[in-house]
Amino acid sequence: xxxxxxLLVLFFTLLSSQQVAAQSPDKDNSWWWQDSWWDNGQIDVxxxxxxxxxxxxxxxxxxxxxxxxxxxxxxxxxxxxLFVHGRRGLDxxxxxxxxxxxxxxxxxxxxxxxxxxxxxTHPIEHDYALEKDVDAAVDVLLARDDISSDKACLxxxxxxxxxxxxxxxxxxxxxxxxxxxxxxxxxxxxPNAPEPQQVYGYAREIDELKLPMLVFIGDEEQYQRRxxxxxxxxxxQDKGRDARLIIYPGVGRGFDFRPENVRSFADDLASxxxxxxxxxxxxxxxxxxxxxxxxxxxxxxxxxxxxxxxPREVIPGVWSAIGATAPRTYANSGHNNNxxxxxxDAGVLVVNAGDNYLLAKAxxxxxxxxxxxxxxxxxxxxxxxxxxxxxxxxxxQGVPVIAHIDAKEEIEEQSFALLEVMQARAKEKSEGTRIxxxxxxxxxxxxxxxxxxxxxxxxxxxxxxxxxIMVWLPERKLxxxxxxxxxxxxxxxxEHTDSKAWIETWDKFEALGAEVVIxxxxxxxxxxxxxxxxxDYLVYLRTKIGEVIDNGxxxxxxxxxxxxxxxxxxxxxxLAKRNAxxxxxxxxxxx
Numbered sequence: 001x002x003x004x005x006x007l008l009v010l011f012f013t014l015l016s017s018q019q020v021a022a023q024s025p026d027k028d029n030s031w032w033w034q035d036s037w038w039d040n041g042q043i044d045v046x047x048x049x050x051x052x053x054x055x056x057x058x059x060x061x062x063x064x065x066x067x068x069x070x071x072x073x074x075x076x077x078x079x080x081x082l083f084v085h086g087r088r089g090l091d092x093x094x095x096x097x098x099x100x101x102x103x104x105x106x107x108x109x110x111x112x113x114x115x116x117x118x119x120x121t122h123p124i125e126h127d128y129a130l131e132k133d134v135d136a137a138v139d140v141l142l143a144r145d146d147i148s149s150d151k152a153c154l155x156x157x158x159x160x161x162x163x164x165x166x167x168x169x170x171x172x173x174x175x176x177x178x179x180x181x182x183x184x185x186x187x188x189x190x191p192n193a194p195e196p197q198q199v200y201g202y203a204r205e206i207d208e209l210k211l212p213m214l215v216f217i218g219d220e221e222q223y224q225r226r227x228x229x230x231x232x233x234x235x236x237q238d239k240g241r242d243a244r245l246i247i248y249p250g251v252g253r254g255f256d257f258r259p260e261n262v263r264s265f266a267d268d269l270a271s272x273x274x275x276x277x278x279x280x281x282x283x284x285x286x287x288x289x290x291x292x293x294x295x296x297x298x299x300x301x302x303x304x305x306x307x308x309x310x311p312r313e314v315i316p317g318v319w320s321a322i323g324a325t326a327p328r329t330y331a332n333s334g335h336n337n338n339x340x341x342x343x344x345d346a347g348v349l350v351v352n353a354g355d356n357y358l359l360a361k362a363x364x365x366x367x368x369x370x371x372x373x374x375x376x377x378x379x380x381x382x383x384x385x386x387x388x389x390x391x392x393x394x395x396x397q398g399v400p401v402i403a404h405i406d407a408k409e410e411i412e413e414q415s416f417a418l419l420e421v422m423q424a425r426a427k428e429k430s431e432g433t434r435i436x437x438x439x440x441x442x443x444x445x446x447x448x449x450x451x452x453x454x455x456x457x458x459x460x461x462x463x464x465x466x467x468x469i470m471v472w473l474p475e476r477k478l479x480x481x482x483x484x485x486x487x488x489x490x491x492x493x494x495e496h497t498d499s500k501a502w503i504e505t506w507d508k509f510e511a512l513g514a515e516v517v518i519x520x521x522x523x524x525x526x527x528x529x530x531x532x533x534x535x536d537y538l539v540y541l542r543t544k545i546g547e548v549i550d551n552g553x554x555x556x557x558x559x560x561x562x563x564x565x566x567x568x569x570x571x572x573x574x575l576a577k578r579n580a581x582x583x584x585x586x587x588x589x590x591x
Contacts, residue, residue, distance in 0.1 A: 047105040060136035065116040069109055070102035077148035079286035080141050083110040084134055086158030089121045104279035109141040126191035134163045135171040142177055145567040150488055151179040153282040157257050161186020169205040176529055180212045180285040182278045184255055185225055188232040199224050202232045212242040214281045216274045218251030306362035308335040314524045317343045318478060322523055325489050325570040328355060328386060333429050337386045339363050340480050340518055346451030347376035351471050351480050353390035357432035360390030375399050379457060381482030382465040383410030385418035392434045403438035404459050407467025461505035462498045477515040484509055485530035488522030490569040493582040499538050506535045537566055545583045558584035
């Protein structure tokens with residue numbers, strides 16, 4: 001009797017705390033059923049590739065995890081997918097599904113986490129220690145040099161759906177290394193939770209999940225599992241998140257994860273349809289994380305504006321228009337760096353003037369749509385063209401331009417040559433651009449108090465370019481780092497870049513304690529991520545080049561050093577060898 005009372009209390013507590021819906025969500029499936037096929041007779045033709053399968057392993061702490069890599073059998077690069085098996089393990093039947101996924105045009109990494117721990121199939125208890133093995137697989141996958149994306153999608157079934165959920169949220173991978181979540185009848189509840197919670201609750205991580213989500217179930221799915229899945233999707237949809245649920249009529253638990261003797265014809269039809277829809281969904285989410293070839297140079301996310309992409313709010317009051325990954329092109333109007341701004345109760349501070357007059361004007365137009373506060377200052381992160389060539393627009397509006405003293409000297413020496421290059425590239429888009437000098441300079445630090453906001457302009461030491469500065473908001477723990485930090489493209493090293501000094505300056509940068517970083521290029525992130533792709537890359541490359549020099553090697557040997565952990569980054573194909581050469585020539589004369 002006491003047990004029954006306890007279960008009832010737990011049940012009603014769950015209803016109250018998680019606001020679990022008593023009914024299923026809207027079952028209108030027209031968004032996937034009545035699209036181009038039902039009305040117009042169009043069918044998406046899937047990509048088809050012969051598949052290579054590679055048996056390998058990786059280390060997760062002290063545990064060696066057996067792993068399969070499945071990918072199209074050619075030399076091209078493809079988007080990355082982490083395949084997380086369910087309770088049945090990575091048996092032959094499940095491997096077939098991973099192979100079918102790779103045949104759609106993906107590099108699929110499928111770890112066998114049960115075998116790594118000598119576990120049998122269908123374990124009842126959930127071993128939380130195994131979650132770190134799945135998390136470690138993300139780094140292994142993204143370090144591969146045969147992937148075309150800088151993020152991966154999580155793809156799973158049954159309990160693998162819970163592992164994937166934990167990787168995205170508990171291990172904080174979502175939106176940084178992970179682009180989307182796809183799963184077949186996933187466990188969206190802690191498998192070790194009490195039974196009433198298994199039926200009437202949902203995993204607390206669902207409230208934290210921000211990834212685009214696509215889930216497949218059958219209409220004849222078990223009530224206990226179906227209720228949790230439908231509730232979880234409804235919760236995410238109510239939060240305004242991209243969560244989609246496809247329910248296949250006449251289908252139970254089959255799809256293609258169970259043997260033929262227990263699958264129906266409806267299961268097989270659903271299997272073929274689902275994997276094509278999953279491939280289309282993931283390809284769409286991953287295509288924006290890395291562009292290559294012609295698409296890299298001709299993409300534009302905001303064709304109605306000179307901006308490559310419109311500003312987005314990073315934290316309340318701090319916005320950034322994220323530039324293209326590609327170098328400056330006619331298509332992106334020179335917007336390949338981040339144009340950020342801070343809105344306060346006493347005005348706006350803009351970071352970077354932009355590559356040209358019209359680009360600066362486009363940014364200003366977007367700022368005026370967001371706030372009535374006037375722009376009070378424009379700060380140049382350095383003296384490069386895409387940071388300073390738009391300064392004349394801002395000065396025409398009566399806005400003072402601030403830069404480091406070394407950046408001003410760079411502008412005096414290089415600006416007319418940079419202007420000519422920009423005019424040749426931008427053609428008519430260069431109209432109105434002229435060379436001007438900053439109105440104000442400083443050396444180590446300048447503090448601007450805009451209303452209640454303290455804004456610190458800092459030069460911490462040598463880094464990427466002469467006069468590199470960052471904008472630090474100490475009360476918000478946010479830094480607009482400029483070219484001090486990179487993560488979504490390979491950083492470039494120039495003749496004036498001192499890689500050794502950059503590493504030493506990094507210690508001061510890290511000591512700020514920033515929790516949010518808006519880098520010079522790429523989306524907002526955190527210190528761990530920019531450390532991995534900036535400081536750690538510099539240390540790695542200098543170590544490799546040092547080995548070449550110690551062995552009496554030549555510049556040609558330096559060009560060929562292994563940079564595979566970083567070759568998945570956009571622009572690596574252009575910069576890796578050049579970076580190696582720059583480091584070699586500098587380290588030859590270091591004592």
